Each structure stands twice: as structure tokens, then as C-alpha cells.
Amino acid sequence: MALINQRVDVPVIVDESKCLEKCTACIEVCPLDVLAKNPDTGKAYMKYDECWFCLPCEKECPTGAITVQIPFLLR
Amino acid sequence: MSTNIDSELNQWLELLRSPNESDRLVAVKTLQHLGDEDALDPLIIALTDQSTTVQKLAVIALWELANPAAVPALISCLASPDGEVRAESRSALGELVSPDHLLLLLDALQQKNVELQLGVLFLLRKIHDVQCLPYILPLFKSDQAELREAAVTTLRYLNQVKQCPAAIALLSDPDETVRRSATLTLGHLADADVVAALCHALTSDVDWQVRRNAAKSLALHADPSAVSALATALADDHWQVRKFTLQALQTTPDDRTLPVLIQALTDEYSDVRRDAAIALGALKNPAALNALQQALDDPDRDVCIYTQHAINSIQEALQEPSNA
Amino acid sequence: MSTQVNTQWMRTDVLIIGGGTAGTMAAIKARQANPEADVLILEKANIRRSGAIAMGMDGVNTAVIPGHSTPEQYTREVTIANDGIVNQAAVYQTGKLGFDVIQELESWGVKFQKDPQGNYDLKQVHRVGKYVLPMPEGKDLKTILTRQVKRHKARVTNRVMATRVLVRNGRAIGAVGFDVRNGDFIVIQAKAVILCTGACGRLGLPASGYLYGTYENPTNAGDGYSMAYHAGAELSNIECFQINPLIKDYNGPACAYVAGPLGAQTVNAEGYRFINCDYWSGQMMLEVWKELNSGKGPVQLKMTHLDNDTIAEIESVLWANERPSRERFHAGRGENYRTHGVEMNISEIGLCSGHSASGVWVNEKAETTVPGLYAAGDMASVPHNYMIGAFVFGRLAGENAIDYIQDLDYLEPDPDFLEAEKARIYAPLNQPNGIPHTQVEYKLRRLVNDYLQPPKVSHKMEIGLQNFVRYQETLQLMGARDPHELMRCLEVHFIRDCAEMAARASLYRRESRWGLYHYCVDYPEKNNQEWFCHVNLKKTEVGEMVLFKRPIDPYIIDVDVNREVYDVAVR
Numbered sequence: 008m009a010l011i012n013q014r015v016d017v018p019v020i021v022d023e024s025k026c027l028e029k030c031t032a033c034i035e036v037c038p039l040d041v042l043a044k045n046p047d048t049g050k051a052y053m054k055y056d057e058c059w060f061c062l063p064c065e066k067e068c069p070t071g072a073i074t075v076q077i078p079f080l081l082r
Numbered sequence: 083m084s085t086n087i088d089s090e091l092n093q094w095l096e097l098l099r100s101p102n103e104s105d106r107l108v109a110v111k112t113l114q115h116l117g118d119e120d121a122l123d124p125l126i127i128a129l130t131d132q133s134t135t136v137q138k139l140a141v142i143a144l145w146e147l148a149n150p151a152a153v154p155a156l157i158s159c160l161a162s163p164d165g166e167v168r169a170e171s172r173s174a175l176g177e178l179v180s181p182d183h184l185l186l187l188l189d190a191l192q193q194k195n196v197e198l199q200l201g202v203l204f205l206l207r208k209i210h211d212v213q214c215l216p217y218i219l220p221l222f223k224s225d226q227a228e229l230r231e232a233a234v235t236t237l238r239y240l241n242q243v244k245q246c247p248a249a250i251a252l253l254s255d256p257d258e259t260v261r262r263s264a265t266l267t268l269g270h271l272a273d274a275d276v277v278a279a280l281c282h283a284l285t286s287d288v289d290w291q292v293r294r295n296a297a298k299s300l301a302l303h304a305d306p307s308a309v310s311a312l313a314t315a316l317a318d319d320h321w322q323v324r325k326f327t328l329q330a331l332q333t334t335p336d337d338r339t340l341p342v343l344i345q346a347l348t349d350e351y352s353d354v355r356r357d358a359a360i361a362l363g364a365l366k367n368p369a370a371l372n373a374l375q376q377a378l379d380d381p382d383r384d385v386c387i388y389t390q391h392a393i394n395s396i397q398e399a400l401q402e403p404s405n406a
Numbered sequence: 407m408s409t410q411v412n413t414q415w416m417r418t419d420v421l422i423i424g425g426g427t428a429g430t431m432a433a434i435k436a437r438q439a440n441p442e443a444d445v446l447i448l449e450k451a452n453i454r455r456s457g458a459i460a461m462g463m464d465g466v467n468t469a470v471i472p473g474h475s476t477p478e479q480y481t482r483e484v485t486i487a488n489d490g491i492v493n494q495a496a497v498y499q500t501g502k503l504g505f506d507v508i509q510e511l512e513s514w515g516v517k518f519q520k521d522p523q524g525n526y527d528l529k530q531v532h533r534v535g536k537y538v539l540p541m542p543e544g545k546d547l548k549t550i551l552t553r554q555v556k557r558h559k560a561r562v563t564n565r566v567m568a569t570r571v572l573v574r575n576g577r578a579i580g581a582v583g584f585d586v587r588n589g590d591f592i593v594i595q596a597k598a599v600i601l602c603t604g605a606c607g608r609l610g611l612p613a614s615g616y617l618y619g620t621y622e623n624p625t626n627a628g629d630g631y632s633m634a635y636h637a638g639a640e641l642s643n644i645e646c647f648q649i650n651p652l653i654k655d656y657n658g659p660a661c662a663y664v665a666g667p668l669g670a671q672t673v674n675a676e677g678y679r680f681i682n683c684d685y686w687s688g689q690m691m692l693e694v695w696k697e698l699n700s701g702k703g704p705v706q707l708k709m710t711h712l713d714n715d716t717i718a719e720i721e722s723v724l725w726a727n728e729r730p731s732r733e734r735f736h737a738g739r740g741e742n743y744r745t746h747g748v749e750m751n752i753s754e755i756g757l758c759s760g761h762s763a764s765g766v767w768v769n770e771k772a773e774t775t776v777p778g779l780y781a782a783g784d785m786a787s788v789p790h791n792y793m794i795g796a797f798v799f800g801r802l803a804g805e806n807a808i809d810y811i812q813d814l815d816y817l818e819p820d821p822d823f824l825e826a827e828k829a830r831i832y833a834p835l836n837q838p839n840g841i842p843h844t845q846v847e848y849k850l851r852r853l854v855n856d857y858l859q860p861p862k863v864s865h866k867m868e869i870g871l872q873n874f875v876r877y878q879e880t881l882q883l884m885g886a887r888d889p890h891e892l893m894r895c896l897e898v899h900f901i902r903d904c905a906e907m908a909a910r911a912s913l914y915r916r917e918s919r920w921g922l923y924h925y926c927v928d929y930p931e932k933n934n935q936e937w938f939c940h941v942n943l944k945k946t947e948v949g950e951m952v953l954f955k956r957p958i959d960p961y962i963i964d965v966d967v968n969r970e971v972y973d974v975a976v977r
Contacts, residue, residue, distance in 0.1 A: 027104050035454075037452075040586060055890060057617070058618060061730075063455040070107060075731065080616040080619065082738050117552070178515075207522075381676065383682055
């Protein structure tokens with residue numbers, strides 16, 4: 008079956024300059040498990056577009072690296 | 083699910099002592115999530131970390147551990163120059179303080195640090211202990227309006243205090259936030275002149291929130307001597323004053339208020355109309371029936387429902403004597 | 407693929423599936439009842455932030471506090487609000503034990519609103535009686551519960567999703583599932599199983615079209631409804647949907663409970679109230695639906711008449727609890743409560759006994775109809791049970807499960823069943839280029855909207871039912887590239903089961919009841935003669951879904967349901 012990779016606007020934005028490589032706080036708390044570490048950079052990113060905009064990731068981030076936007080379709 | 087918990091904990095405790103701030107941030111955050119009691123002392127030490135972010139996370143981690151042993155150190159954080167550290171400490175202590183900490187708190191209240199004093203006044207509201215009174219009263223004369231306001235608010239939470247002339251005096255405080263809080267506190271005091279003082283505030287204070295709060299307190303007192311001041315206040319410019327005045331009048335039904343209550347049935351604000359209908363129902367006076375019948379056409383459904391209740395209660399009252 | 411999967415076996419005395427409100431309480435109470443018992447919480451997220459109250463709660467809706475109300479009054483009010491279709495013995499438990507829960511939560515550090523004298527500051531939101539107790543500092547509820555689970559030494563396994571309850575000799579003997587991160591196949595043997603997986607919040611498709619823009623935490627996909635069904639348990643009154651009045655597009659609560667006592671009003675476009683009770687009920691939803699369809703809409707929560715300080719107080723609670731992203735939603739649209747009403751809309755449908763009545767049948771001991779299987783929280787059929795009811799039934803499930811497992815031994819699961827379930831779970835990984843779960847889910851939920859959203863029409867629901875049955879084949883087309891996608895695929899299976907149950911139950915009850923929740927165009931009137939009963943369903947031995955009437959047990963609190971009708975709009 009043919010599959011394509013389509014661009015989407017994602018709600019969880021990570022400021023890579025602030026994200027700490029050793030830290031996994033946001034990944035641990037996400038109820039939908041949508042965050043992951045980029046193996047190349049060690050920085051967190053939104054891997055799956057399944058966000059409930061509930062904010063634990065943003066609130067738990069020790070350096071304020073995460074901003075959660077309201078998903079575009081609802082905004 | 084690690085089987086070797088101790089070595090896992092030690093690894094993070096060691097990282098908490100790292101010279102690198104980033105490492106300490108990761109450590110304190112991880113310790114917060116682990117929730118291990120053995121991290122208590124290192125986390126208390128972290129409250130004095132040179133990074134205020136580490137301090138803030140240490141406060142949150144200690145809050146989640148909920149061990150009262152952290153209370154003295156957290157009280158010191160109420161004086162932190164960093165607003166976030168103060169705010170988190172206040173929330174944490176709000177959950178952790180108990181009457182056991184009263185002396186510690188009163189001690190802190192006597193230190194001349196406004197932020198610390200404000201934090202302690204907030205926490206004393208959780209304890210409700212009359213022993214605080216002599217420590218609070220001097221703050222009524224503070225040159226800081228914030229402290230006067232917080233002190234008179236805390237007084238409201240000291241259940242055994244029944245009289246406090248110094249609180250009545252605050253009704254003429256130059257700062258309106260102090261007067262707003264003082265009027266609410268007076269709802270819980272029983273000094274001989276407290277109702278008269280509230281009536282004066284209701285009809286003559288320049289700040290509408292003071293006047294509204296006076297009406298709220300008069301509703302608690304339910305004192306018939308307030309009726310004429312309350313009737314006057316029904317002409318107040320602010321609808322919330324009129325609404326809460328009506329709620330006070332509901333507690334002391336008085337036929338002299340019939341005309342002003344009927345007038346209030348056509349108020350611009352639906353909440354005022356609703357409370358006017360309730361007040362008329364409380365009068366149980368058939369003279370109100372015509373006006374209430376008209377109010378049944380109110381476009382606001384809530385007003386209609388309470389108007390119908392009022393009509394029902396008047397009609398029931400009419401039938402009572404014949405049944406007796 | 408499935409042949410290479412690593413299998414982990416685990417054992418516990420009491421297995422709790424779902425670590426939200428009910429699940430954490432079940433674990434704590436089981437450990438309190440028997441400190442020797444091994445208790446395991448299985449959670450597909452992380453119990454620190456999972457379930458309906460992941461971000462805290464700003465108040466409780468069903469607080470029965472001595473001096474304010476009694477369990478008898480509470481049971482009466484819920485009986486009337488649910489049009490008489492209740493098992494009163496179960497409802498009564500929430501009234502009777504709710505105050506214990508509140509006191510215990512307080513002893514753990516949860517803050518409820520009190521007046522200056524230290525008394526509970528209850529608000530009237532229901533038609534009769536004060537049951538709403540605000541908790542403006544409630545944002546940390548979940549971390550407090552997590553701490554208590556740890557202190558009570560209940561075990562927790564995060565990021566494992568259960569897919570089926572294991573049943574042998576007619577009793578629940580464990581569960582199977584998989585690790586949503588490493589993909590391991592997990593088999594757990596237990597002496598008793600407690601299902602606490604929350605609502606089916608991903609049934610209808612939100613009007614925004616965003617799959618996860620739901621009112622409920624979208625992880626709550628009806629897992630427990632489906633697992634209980636396949637375990638042979640009865641489900642009850644599934645046709646009594648959950649439909650809520652929510653902030654349009656945001657799909658979160660406007661929290662009239664918080665704002666109402668401070669002066670906010672639910673009004674029509676002309677600015678007038680059209681209902682006199684903000685308590686969520688099917689009857690209230692029907693009034694909202696009528697108002698929206700009468701030309702007097704849109705409906706809005708109005709605060710513009712309030713002063714700045716009062717609005718700031720409302721905001722300080724709303725921005726901190728339950729759905730804190732509300733603030734940035736409004737800000738993004740340039741809206742402010744001081745100048746704008748909050749536009750409200752009717753939500754898509756879901757199943758949730760916490761709000762309405764659709765759930766897995768339980769009695770007053772939280773027992774399902776399968777021995778050893780318990781249910782609690784939003785998925786357990788105790789009407790209008792809300793958060794306090796979830797705590798109460800979590801407690802009952804935990805305590806009664808401990809009682810039940812005395813002298814009980816483990817039973818070995820059927821190896822054939824395990825193989826078949828393993829094959830079912832991992833099928834999407836064998837076809838990574840199969841249709842993505844997002845598309846399969848979108849279409850399924852769109853069909854739910856098309857055919858099941860009230861007002862209900864029999865002919866439409868028949869078509870819907872055919873679609874849902876045929877969708878079994880569509881599910882086989884799904885592909886997954888990793889264990890995370892596999893989790894979403896298996897959730898779509900749960901959603902399909904719930905959609906079929908919702909269609910069949912709605913077709914079966916040929917009357918209208920519960921306001922908009924079961925408003926049938928073909929049978930617009932309530933019919934107590936024929937339908938004053940529960941509609942239950944279950945899976946037969948041969949795998950068919952059967953529906954039947956279950957009589958209502960005699961009331962323990964006298965209510966004349968023909969005379970006492972729930973009405974929120976009459977004069």
C-alpha cells in the first residue's frame with residue numbers, strides 16, 4: 008500500500024537550546040506518550056500528532072524549553 | 083522497574099551536587115518524580131542552591147514528599163527574593179503546615195520582612211488559632227497596606243475571636259483593599275456597634291466593592307436594625323450592591339421594603355430581579371402578587387422560576403390561617 | 407513479527423487496570439484491607455498524569471456532607487435526574503461513603519474550599535440540594551494520589567496497555583496486553599481483576615475534526631467497556647450517551663460550576679437564561695439543543711456583566727485546573743471574559759457513567775457479573791457518579807476484591823487463547839504499510855457522528871450498525887510501524903466495540919429517556935410501562951451480542967418517578 012509523509016503543524020514546540028540531553032521529564036509524564044528523544048541530538052520532540060494540549064510536559068520541563076500551542080484545527 | 087533502587091537514587095543524589103546547573107536541574111526533577119524519602123535531606127540542602135530554578139524545583143519535590151520535616155526550611159523560602167520560589171513555597175506549606183508549626187510561624191511573623199509576613203499570614207488561615215491574635219493586631223497599624231489587608235483577612239479565620247474594635251477602625255482605612263477585607267471580616271464579629279458600622283459602610287463608602295461586601299456581611303448578621311440602610315442601598319449605582327443588599331433583606335423580611343422591592347423587579351440586571359422576587363416571597367405579603375404576576379413574563383427563565391416560587395409561597399401563606 | 411516478540415509473565419493478587427481516580431484508590435484500599443496482599447496497577451500512561459483528572463480537578467460534584475445533605479437525599483436526586491433507571495443500592499454507596507473519601511483525601515493534603523470558620527463551602531448547582539464543593543487548589547490531586555500509592559506500597563507498571571481480561575472456569579484470572587514502548591507481550595496472572603479504565607471518550611468525532619480534541623482524556627478509548635464485554639460481563643444502559651455542553655472547538659468544560667456561583671450565567675444570544683440549573687443532565691442538554699435549534703442561539707457562558715476582580719478570581723481557578731490550556735485558547739482568539747461570552751456547543755457522544763449512566767454493570771460491591779472481575783470509575787454503571795463516585799467505587803472494588811481472593815489460587819490461562827490474542831494484537835505490526843490507525847479511526851468516528859448522534863433515528867442507526875459490524879474487516883487492514891502505533895490500533899478496536907454496543911442498545915430501547923442522551927425521533931415519549939428497566943447487553947458463548955431487559959431492583963429510597971420528573975426549564 009502506498010503511504011505518504013504529510014506535513015502537519017504540531018502543538019508541542021521544543022526550544023532545543025534549552026532542552027537538556029539527560030532529562031526525560033516531559034516524555035515520562037505525557038498521557039498520550041507522543042514525545043520522544045531525537046537519537047541524533049538528544050533533544051525531545053513531538054513524534055506523534057496526538058496531543059490533548061493538557062500541559063504536563065510544559066509544566067514539568069525544568070528549563071522552560073516546551074511550549075504547547077492549541078492544535079491548529081481548534082485554534 | 084529497576085531492581086536496584088538504591089544505586090539509582092545515589093546516582094541522582096550525586097548529580098544534585100554537580101557543579102553544572104543543568105545536571106542539578108535534571109537531578110532535582112528526577113528526584114521529584116522518584117518520590118523517595120531518602121532524598122529528603124539533600125533536597126532541603128538544595129533549597130539554598132545558587133540557582134533559583136533548582137531552588138524552585140526542590141520546593142516542589144519536597145512538597146510532593148510531604149514530609150513535615152521540611153517545613154522550617156520551606157518557611158525560610160517564603161522570604162526568597164524570587165517570586166516563583168515564594169509562590170511555590172506558599173503552596174507547598176499550605177498543604178504541609180499543621181497546628182504543630184504555630185510557634186514557628188509566629189516567630190517568622192515577627193521578622194521585618196514583608197514577603198515573609200504575607201506568606202505567614204496566609205498560612206495562619208489554615209490553622210484557625212486564636213493565639214495568633216496578639217501577633218496580628220500590631221500589623222493593623224503597618225505602613226504597608228498589603229500587610230494590613232492580609233492581617234484583617236487572617237482575623238476572619240480565627241474562629242474564637244468575637245470582638246475586635248481595631249478591625250472596625252479599619253473601615254476608615256485610606257486603602258480600599260483594606261476596607262474591602264475589613265467589611266467581610268466584620269460579618270463574623272459581634273461587637274455592639276458592628277452592624278451600625280457596616281450600615282455606614284454600605285451607604286457611604288466610595289468604593290462599590292466595600293459597599294457590596296458590607297451587604298454580604300449584613301446578610302450574615304440578619305439584624306432588623308439594618309433594614310432602613312439596606313432599603314436605601316437598593317438605589318445604589320452598582321448592581322452587585324443591589325443584588326447582595328436584596329440577599330441581606332431576604333434574611334429580615336420587613337413590609338416597609340415592599341415598594342423598593344417591587345421596583346427592583348424591573349432592574350436592568352437579571353440577578354437583581356431574581357433576588358427581588360425571592361425577597362418578595364419572603365415577605366409573604368399578598369400586596370406583592372400583582373407585581374410578581376407581571377414578572378412572570380420576564381425574558382430570563384431563572385427570574386420566572388423564582389417569581390413563581392415567590393407567588394406560591396405567598397399563596398401558601400394565605401391559606402395557612404384558614405387551615406389553622 | 408509476532409514470533410519474535412518477547413513475553414513477560416507477571417503475577418499479583420489483585421490486578422488493577424488503569425491508574426486514574428478509581429484505580430489509585432482501589433490500590434490504596436486493597437493494601438489497607440490486607441497489607442500482605444500484592445497489588446499491581448497497570449497503566450498505559452504514567453500514573454503521575456493519567457486518567458480524567460490528569461491535570462487536577464477544580465471541584466467535586468457529588469459531595470454529601472453531613473449537615474448539608476444526606477445519602478437518602480442524594481439517592482433521591484440522582485434517581486430523579488436519571489429518570490428512575492438506577493440501582494439505588496449502588497447510588498446510595500456514593501452518598502454514604504463520599505464523606506469518608508473527602509476526609510481521607512484531606513488527610514492526604516487535598517484542599518477543599520472552606521469558609522473562614524473552617525466549614526465546607528458547598529455550592530448549589532443541582533436542581534435541589536448543595537453537592538458541589540470547590541477545590542480551587544486541586545491541580546495536584548493526581549500527584550497526591552501517586553504519593554499515597556507509593557506510601558501504601560502498591561506496585562505500579564506504567565506504559566503497559568491491557569487488551570483482554572483472562573477468564574477461565576467463568577472467573578477473571580488475569581489480563582494480557584503489551585508494553586507500548588518496547589512491544590513486549592505481557593501476561594499477568596491475578597486472583598481478582600479491577601477495571602478502572604475510564605470513559606469511552608473517543609467515540610464520536612469532535613466537530614473540530616481533531617481526533618484527540620475530546621472532552622475526556624483521549625487515552626480513555628473505552629478499553630474497559632470492550633474488555634468487560636469480551637470477558638462475558640453485562641453492560642448497562644449504553645444508550646444513555648454522554649453529551650456535554652462544552653466550549654465550542656476547545657471541547658473543554660466552560661466550568662459553569664466554578665463560574666456560576668460567582669455570578670456567570672448560561673444564556674442565549676439575547677443574553678437571557680433559558681435553564682435554571684447548570685447541573686449537566688440529559689434534560690439540560692435537550693434544553694440546550696432546543697435553544698440552539700430555535701434560532702435563539704448560540705448559547706454562551708456570560709461573564710461580561712461581572713467586575714474585573716470577580717473575573718480574575720474565576721480565571722485564577724480555571725487557568726490552573728482540569729484543562730489549563732483554556733487560557734491560551736481564548737487568548738489565541740483574542741477573547742476575554744470581560745468583553746466576550748464563551749460560545750458553547752453540544753459535544754460529540756461518548757460513554758461515561760461518571761456523567762450519565764452508560765457503563766459496565768456493577769452492584770453495590772463494585773462486582774461485575776463475572777466472578778473476580780470488578781469495575782469502578784467512569785466505566786462502571788453507577789449514574790452521575792463523578793469523581794467522588796469513582797473514589798467510592800474504587801474503594802469498594804479494592805476492599806471486596808481482597809475479600810474475594812481469600813483461599814483462592816491462580817488458574818493457568820488457556821494457551822490457545824494467549825496465542826490467538828497475541829496474533830490479534832501484533833497483526834498490524836506484520837503489515838507496517840497497512841492503513842494508518844488515524845484514518846481508520848477517523849472514518850469510524852465520523853460514522854458514529856453520522857448515525858448515532860441524537861436525535862436518534864432508527865433507520866439511520868440500522869445503517870450505522872451495519873457499518874460498525876462490517877468495520878471488523880476494516881480493522882484488519884490497519885498497519886503499525888512501532889508499539890506506540892500498535893497501542894492506537896488496539897484502541898480503535900475498543901472504539902468499534904463501543905460503537906456497536908451504542909447502536910444496538912439505542913435501537914433496543916424503543917422510547918425516549920434522559921433528555922437528549924436517548925432522544926428518539928421514532929419514539930419521542932418516555933414509556934414507563936414498557937421501558938422502566940435497565941437495558942443490559944452481553945456476549946454469548948458463541949460470541950453474539952444479546953440485549954435484554956434487566957428489572958430495576960425495588961427502591962430503598964421511595965421515589966414516585968411518575969410524579970417527580972426532572973425538569974430544568976419549567977416555571
